[in-house]
Amino acid sequence: MSDLARTLLARAEELHAQRTPFVLATVVRARRPTSATPGDRALVLPDGTVEGFVGGVCTESTVRLEGLRALASGEAAVLRVTPDPVSAGADDEGTITVANPCLSGGAVDIFLEPRLPPPLVAVFGESPIARALAEVGEVLGYDVRSCGADPEFAAATEAVVVASHGRDEERVLAAALRAGVGYVGLVASPRRGSAVVSVLTDLGEPGADRIHTPAGLDLGARTPQEIALSVYAELLATRSRRARSPSGPERAGSSRGAEAVEAAEAVDAAGAGSAVGAVEVVEAVDPVCGMTVAVSPSTPHVSHEGQPYYFCGSGCAETFAADPARYATTGAVHAQ
Numbered sequence: 001m002s003d004l005a006r007t008l009l010a011r012a013e014e015l016h017a018q019r020t021p022f023v024l025a026t027v028v029r030a031r032r033p034t035s036a037t038p039g040d041r042a043l044v045l046p047d048g049t050v051e052g053f054v055g056g057v058c059t060e061s062t063v064r065l066e067g068l069r070a071l072a073s074g075e076a077a078v079l080r081v082t083p084d085p086v087s088a089g090a091d092d093e094g095t096i097t098v099a100n101p102c103l104s105g106g107a108v109d110i111f112l113e114p115r116l117p118p119p120l121v122a123v124f125g126e127s128p129i130a131r132a133l134a135e136v137g138e139v140l141g142y143d144v145r146s147c148g149a150d151p152e153f154a155a156a157t158e159a160v161v162v163a164s165h166g167r168d169e170e171r172v173l174a175a176a177l178r179a180g181v182g183y184v185g186l187v188a189s190p191r192r193g194s195a196v197v198s199v200l201t202d203l204g205e206p207g208a209d210r211i212h213t214p215a216g217l218d219l220g221a222r223t224p225q226e227i228a229l230s231v232y233a234e235l236l237a238t239r240s241r242r243a244r245s246p247s248g249p250e251r252a253g254s255s256r257g258a259e260a261v262e263a264a265e266a267v268d269a270a271g272a273g274s275a276v277g278a279v280e281v282v283e284a285v286d287p288v289c290g291m292t293v294a295v296s297p298s299t300p301h302v303s304h305e306g307q308p309y310y311f312c313g314s315g316c317a318e319t320f321a322a323d324p325a326r327y328a329t330t331g332a333v334h335a336q
Helices: 003-017 057-073 128-139 169-178 190-202 224-244 256-270 314-322
Strands: 022-031 041-044 050-052 077-082 095-099 107-115 120-124 143-146 157-162 183-186 282-285 292-294 301-304 307-310 333-335
Touching: 003 022, 003 041, 003 050, 003 107, 022 057, 041 057, 050 057, 057 077, 057 095, 057 107, 057 292, 120 128, 128 143, 128 224, 157 169, 157 224, 169 183, 169 190, 183 224, 301 314
Parallel strands: 077 095, 120 143, 120 157, 157 183
Antiparallel strands: 022 041, 022 107, 041 050, 077 107, 282 292, 282 333, 301 307
């Protein structure tokens, strides 16, 4: 493995540790003449930065755009960049073909793989169930972290589960509700759970009725591991409902029977992670060559009469700057 490849993979590990989503772009096929070779790699970050090498500036511009689209959708794809306009868009499902007028005759196929941070779950408590929540969550690929009695939950926190057997429950639950956490669960008996919700309601805590208690679907769970599994099944079900009905928060009082059916449906969506859709892809048309490019801090641009114009590379930017009146009628910017 080359030093460049080691550096890039180390950077990928760093981004993963920081919970920063990115796309790993890998050249899987190259047709000469092209500067890229199979195995070349680059990372596409949410701000449009491209680190690494997968081809020249025009190929990099296309990888930036399609990489950001992959981050927004969470779906992997094969990107084919070719100078042949006839073949554009004519490939099988899962392959994106882009005609690149800047290429010198070669073509490249690049695999775009979104690497999204796993769902972040905070668990409060030192009970056997709390430990089981960490163990089962790890198996499911979640990022499970313990929290203290006075937590400040990150915006990316997908779920908070309290399993402390009565210790500081109200404080942690209130903090989770105020932070807008999507799933808030309390492991308790129905009687004690209702009492805790009543206390929070009497204190004027908004959204107390969102607390899932007893946390977990009614699967007949008995052991700590089975209870943990039931909690994650409920988390999946509520995530699925939120995805279908984004207009309002999910309520804990919905039918438990319906949740059992939805839990199975939600498994298919579980791998997407909470980072999907977090990237807004803003696009523009290069007024010189006609390529669609992503608008980002690293995209070459020139201002003319108060309007920014974006380009696939410095060559088009310099051509525009030399005679802006010739090209300034195109280059509209729009968000996806």
